[in-house]
Amino acid sequence: MGKTLVEKIWDAHVVKREEGFPDILYIDTHLIHEVTSPQAFDGLRKRGLPVLRPSQTVATADHNVPTLNQHLPIKEELSRYQVDMLTKNTAEFGVELYGLGHPYQGIVHVIGPELGITQPGKTMVCGDSHTSTHGAFGAIAFGIGTSQVEQVFATQCLLQQKPKTMKIEVNGELAAGVGAKDIILYIIAKISAAGGTGYFVEYAGSAIRSLSMEGRMTICNMSIEMGARGGLIAPDQTTFDYVEGREFAPKGEEWDKALQYWKTLYSDDDAIFDAVLEFDAADIQPMITYGTNPGMGIGITEHIPTTNSQPESERPSYQKAIDYMGFQDGESVIGKAVDYVFIGSCTNSRIEDLREVAAFVQGKQKAENVEVWIVPGSKQVEAQAKEEGIDKIFEQAGFALREPGCSACLGMNEDKIPAGKYCVSTSNRNFEGRQGPNARTMLASPLTAAAAAVTGKIVDIRQLI
Amino acid sequence: MKKFEKLTSQVVPLPIENIDTDQIIPARFLKATTRDGFGDNLFRDWRYDADNQPKVDFVMNNPTFSGKVLVAGKNFGCGSSREHAAWAIQDYGFDVVISSFFADIFKGNALNNGVLPIQVPEEFLQKIFSVVFANPTSSLSVDLEAQTVTIDETGDSYSFEINPYKKSCLINGYDDIDFILSHKRQIEEFEKNR
Numbered sequence: 001m002g003k004t005l006v007e008k009i010w011d012a013h014v015v016k017r018e019e020g021f022p023d024i025l026y027i028d029t030h031l032i033h034e035v036t037s038p039q040a041f042d043g044l045r046k047r048g049l050p051v052l053r054p055s056q057t058v059a060t061a062d063h064n065v066p067t068l069n070q071h072l073p074i075k076e077e078l079s080r081y082q083v084d085m086l087t088k089n090t091a092e093f094g095v096e097l098y099g100l101g102h103p104y105q106g107i108v109h110v111i112g113p114e115l116g117i118t119q120p121g122k123t124m125v126c127g128d129s130h131t132s133t134h135g136a137f138g139a140i141a142f143g144i145g146t147s148q149v150e151q152v153f154a155t156q157c158l159l160q161q162k163p164k165t166m167k168i169e170v171n172g173e174l175a176a177g178v179g180a181k182d183i184i185l186y187i188i189a190k191i192s193a194a195g196g197t198g199y200f201v202e203y204a205g206s207a208i209r210s211l212s213m214e215g216r217m218t219i220c221n222m223s224i225e226m227g228a229r230g231g232l233i234a235p236d237q238t239t240f241d242y243v244e245g246r247e248f249a250p251k252g253e254e255w256d257k258a259l260q261y262w263k264t265l266y267s268d269d270d271a272i273f274d275a276v277l278e279f280d281a282a283d284i285q286p287m288i289t290y291g292t293n294p295g296m297g298i299g300i301t302e303h304i305p306t307t308n309s310q311p312e313s314e315r316p317s318y319q320k321a322i323d324y325m326g327f328q329d330g331e332s333v334i335g336k337a338v339d340y341v342f343i344g345s346c347t348n349s350r351i352e353d354l355r356e357v358a359a360f361v362q363g364k365q366k367a368e369n370v371e372v373w374i375v376p377g378s379k380q381v382e383a384q385a386k387e388e389g390i391d392k393i394f395e396q397a398g399f400a401l402r403e404p405g406c407s408a409c410l411g412m413n414e415d416k417i418p419a420g421k422y423c424v425s426t427s428n429r430n431f432e433g434r435q436g437p438n439a440r441t442m443l444a445s446p447l448t449a450a451a452a453a454v455t456g457k458i459v460d461i462r463q464l465i
Numbered sequence: 466m467k468k469f470e471k472l473t474s475q476v477v478p479l480p481i482e483n484i485d486t487d488q489i490i491p492a493r494f495l496k497a498t499t500r501d502g503f504g505d506n507l508f509r510d511w512r513y514d515a516d517n518q519p520k521v522d523f524v525m526n527n528p529t530f531s532g533k534v535l536v537a538g539k540n541f542g543c544g545s546s547r548e549h550a551a552w553a554i555q556d557y558g559f560d561v562v563i564s565s566f567f568a569d570i571f572k573g574n575a576l577n578n579g580v581l582p583i584q585v586p587e588e589f590l591q592k593i594f595s596v597v598f599a600n601p602t603s604s605l606s607v608d609l610e611a612q613t614v615t616i617d618e619t620g621d622s623y624s625f626e627i628n629p630y631k632k633s634c635l636i637n638g639y640d641d642i643d644f645i646l647s648h649k650r651q652i653e654e655f656e657k658n659r
Contacts, residue, residue, distance in 0.1 A: 016651050020629050022628065022630060024645060024651070035496075038499075039500050047642070082498060128545070129544065131546075144546060145546055145570060145573060146549075147578065147641070155645040155649070194540040194543065194566060197566070197567075198569060227540070293485065313591065314482055317481050410492040410545075412496070429487070431485045431544060433488070433491055434487050438515075
């Protein structure tokens with residue numbers, strides 16, 4: 001019997017498999033950041049252990065960092081302390097740090113791929129649930145807790161139960177104005193915020209194949225929003241072209257050898273998945289969320305489902321979400337006024353996202369009622385945007401290109417959405433209070449967010465392009 | 466790690482679905498660099514208003530309900546991988562969380578901190594809620610060795626599943642690092658043979 005892509009990579013990394021125990025899985029690359037690592041470094045100190053393979057560990061500061069004036073000391077004391085602690089810990093344990101001021105600094109899931117650290121066939125972990133992003137390259141990548149960060153530090157391994165596998169195929173052509181973000185919001189709306197729990201998802205089909213690496217990263221990034229710990233896409237020429245020549249990508253003979261292996265990384269025709277779902281790209285319209293989990297999404301022209309259309313036991317939670325958002329059962333979101341637009345996060349802050357937004361807003365003006373924050377995913381994205389004049393296009397439209405970090409995706413820095421305000425956000429979570437206490441988040445694609453920025457309201461992007 | 470064997474306790478019922486880790490511990494409280502003290506901010510924005518005054522209608526501010534067992538609606542712990550969520554639950558004083566469905570990462574984090582996540586069928590979960598809301602002093606008994614959870618008042622019992630390795634870790638207070646480190650030779654061999 002053939003193997004799925006997940007099985008091929010997983011089995012190649014099992015150090016030990018024993019009946020009744022989880023597998024000891026070897027981890028090729030460990031990414032770390034300032035929020036989920038300090039207690040793990042502390043644990044090592046208490047045990048008197050080193051980081052076993054510091055050269056396979058890479059650190060950056062992203063969650064807490066300001067997105068303005070990064071050359072100045074961080075104002076907020078606790079944030080500064082946590083970022084300083086990362087500098088101290090990485091120096092003490094010999095781990096490479098791309099910290100504030102470094103040309104490679106950025107959101108951990110943006111810098112891994114752009115530096116060529118993320119490669120097909122690897123196992124990669126990070127104390128961050130959006131580590132699934134790296135699966136876009138055909139890698140097994142997943143988020144872990146801090147105790148597991150300590151495990152990987154100490155052993156370069158994790159104790160893991162082999163996951164179940166799910167294949168999600170999306171076939172057909174996407175309509176103009178519909179992109180990767182809409183695909184993934186559509187899938188999550190269809191299968192719910194828990195529909196993928198227990199699985200690693202392999203995305204396949206012609207609509208997935210036709211996406212750029214940036215689009216594929218957007219898809220894999222949000223796997224966790226349906227509960228799936230990992231999501232991945234078999235590598236192909238698009239993948240190889242993206243990786244080739246990047247700083248830490250294999251070179252010369254090593255490249256040829258790697259490529260030969262990478263070309264074997266696909267699910268065999270007779271491989272058996274534990275679940276298979278299929279969707280038609282033609283059914284997908286620009287998506288937007290109306291509730292407080294990413295499964296609460298609708299096509300932009302659809303109406304908010306009524307509470308009574310929900311299963312009875314779920315109605316109180318559903319009603320709570322609709323009330324939190326200040327919406328009514330059955331209403332349309334089109335025309336709703338927007339207060340903030342956030343374009344950024346590990347879901348949508350790559351150069352392609354900024355190019356798409358720039359192409360749309362060029363020659364247009366920001367609506368007066370809206371505050372717009374555009375936060376690039378990394379220093380390299382920021383530099384590229386400036387080189388292409390994208391920052392000037394934004395300036396003329398009335399927005400500023402800020403400096404890289406996680407920013408308003410989770411509001412650990414100053415970039416918080418005020419209570420009661422509506423934010424159209426290209427990030428990944430619309431949980432209560434995610435972007436600030438009592439903030440109201442509506443998740444959407446970069447294009448839909450850009451449309452909200454220039455019109456000041458929720459609009460169907462297809463009417464504007 | 467703290468050992469866990471048996472427990473009989475009153476419960477704190479939270480019949481809300483999809484409780485995400487941002488509700489359990491909002492991101493702005495993740496700036497600590499130790500594992501201690503997160504319990505004060507457990508369910509912060511549901512427990513306290515903008516002026517830091519307790520919200521009287523939230524169950525944890527209702528003295529009628531207390532205990533070491535938190536019972537919550539399905540898909541508990543979805544969202545971020547922050548282990549701070551498990552730390553907050555433990556620090557507040559919960560040893561067991563019961564739900565009809567758990568998010569993967571939360572479940573693992575809880576187990577790694579000596580907090581037992583017990584998955585029960587939706588029907589059993591609803592039974593717990595109805596018994597506890599009718600009589601807040603009624604208790605649940607959890608026996609990890611026997612893998613049972615019992616509603617003491619009605620005698621209804623459910624046999625829950627747990628990975629045998631994780632079960633022995635909880636009972637003995639072991640953690641994964643000790644286990645993996647005992648295989649260091651195999652790890653080095655694996656690296657050599659790649």
